[in-house]
Amino acid sequence: MPEGQQQFPGLSEEPTGPLKPAPVNEPTPQVSAPAEPPAKAPDLRKVAVYLDEDQDAALEALRYLGTSQRPRLDVSKSAVVRLAMKRLLADLSHEEIVREIKDTPTTPGAAGRKRR
Numbered sequence: 001m002p003e004g005q006q007q008f009p010g011l012s013e014e015p016t017g018p019l020k021p022a023p024v025n026e027p028t029p030q031v032s033a034p035a036e037p038p039a040k041a042p043d044l045r046k047v048a049v050y051l052d053e054d055q056d057a058a059l060e061a062l063r064y065l066g067t068s069q070r071p072r073l074d075v076s077k078s079a080v081v082r083l084a085m086k087r088l089l090a091d092l093s094h095e096e097i098v099r100e101i102k103d104t105p106t107t108p109g110a111a112g113r114k115r116r
Helices: 053-068 077-091 094-103
Strands: none
Touching: 053 077
């Protein structure tokens, strides 16, 4: 052995046979149940919705609230309208909705578009 090197017990200078890698204890991969495919988003249609100033301001406030939370949530005006429709249809029948609209006072002559 050259001078200045240490001899480690059980270690000879020359290998006596082929070197084998040390066994590695790897964790057994966990096989989880197959995940259910994500629910398909419903086909959406583009529609125009007319809101008054207070309703639009409320939608803007909801959007701000969603984006100021962590994690951020994109609360779009459309998402709020879809939620409102879902709740409305769950709570009232079509006839009840029509009756509510009928009983709501409106501005005379405000129905429909103005003609040119």
